[in-house]
Amino acid sequence: MTTTPEAIDLLIEARWIAAVAPDVVLKNHAVAIRDGRILAVLPGSEARQRYLPDQRVTLEDHVLIPGLVNLHTHAAMSLMRGMADDLPLHDWLQKRIWPAEAAHVSAQFVYDGTRLACAEMLKGGITCFNDMYFFPEAAATAAREYGMRATLGITTLEFPTTYASDADDYLNKGLAVREKLLNQPLINFCLAPHAPYTVSDGTFERVLTLSEQLNLPIHCHIHETRQEIEDGQRQNGLAPLERLHQLGLLGPSFIGVHAVHLSEGELQLLAETGSSIAHCPTSNLKLASGFAPVARMRQLGINVGLGTDGAASNNRLDLFGEMRLAALLAKGSTGDASVLPANEVLRMATLNGAIALGLGDEIGSITPGKAADLCAVSLGAIESKPCFDPVSHLVHVAGRECVTHVWVAGKCCVDHKTLHPADQNDLESTIALWQNRLEVRWEA
């Protein structure tokens, strides 16, 4: 019996599909996509009979994976890449970054910096980023131009900046942008109090109320350095994480960024409250903050995703680099080679990030019904051969330069390593202008 083939928008056939959920690698399978969603994942031979696609992409030596989710970044800081190296966090922030932000950050800065970040992230297979920065409307415009999915921070600090005058002003401005962009399908929001050392108890209480009223995640730097903890203990009589717990912030909506220095009791607290962690290993090492106890976090069942942090502290927005570093750090620091196997690291860079953002039913795995946020990674080059296990190769062999195609909600954003829209000329000249402005001689 012959049946009429079903019309679909796109059929992607790949040598391997690493679905993440379920945790399987399918060989010679295809993903059928309609209206931006994954309709089916099935053997390639069956797909060719069953579907009549508008467009067909064949990935002969690739592994198709879910689009990567960058669980913590400051996208517009890409304009400050390499501007303040070789400093510990507090000097970096207070002597270099905050003065530079006071001098330069504007809506235009955020728009241009976020465009640069989107270009870099998309080319490296990142389809969704969780941003914490100023002027979120400008960041949204940039993300939309690139067709990228973003969760934008409704950021809060106590001190004035070029963006807002006080904590309430930050929150009110962020909330107004959220209201304005409610109908944007790829744009979501979260509350983003900067850190316990820059946000008061009263502001955290307002953040919690808003999170509960609007069902938004809360995204906050926490326990990044020993100094932060010692200062917090001196000023408040308790460690910053405990302070946030007493204020009621920890819970399934909470995303703690960094979480480098934690006692066993604090790890248990994160696990019991169902909090998530954004692990940013490169930034933590480069600022000499240390490294998070990720193996223990995973053992306790804490949901851990991966973040790049901003390009001023990383200096790349490269989740392939973070995946490899996360795996090696966990093994090296525990002396246990079995911790963080590649499938778990890939899950951290995809589904765990999605879950932390409350998007676990929408993105993070190649599962029918989810949005078609996908990334094709070529393993055909000589330096990738032989390949016994494509997921191992994703973490330990491949790099972002192996990404050839990226789709967000079924729309192609990177095609044969080329960005859509390919407005690189305008972007490059814009970055050159910013470099001139930012080029200030800093005293040693």
Ligand SMILES: CSC[C@H]1O[C@@H](n2cnc3c(O)ncnc32)[C@H](O)[C@@H]1O
């Ligand atoms: C309120 S907007 C975000 C704010 O955070 C600063 N920032 C960038 N990286 C870090 C980090 O690793 N720890 C703490 N703060 C960081 C950024 O410069 C903005 O001022």
Ligand SMILES: [Zn+2]
């Ligand atoms: Zn950060």
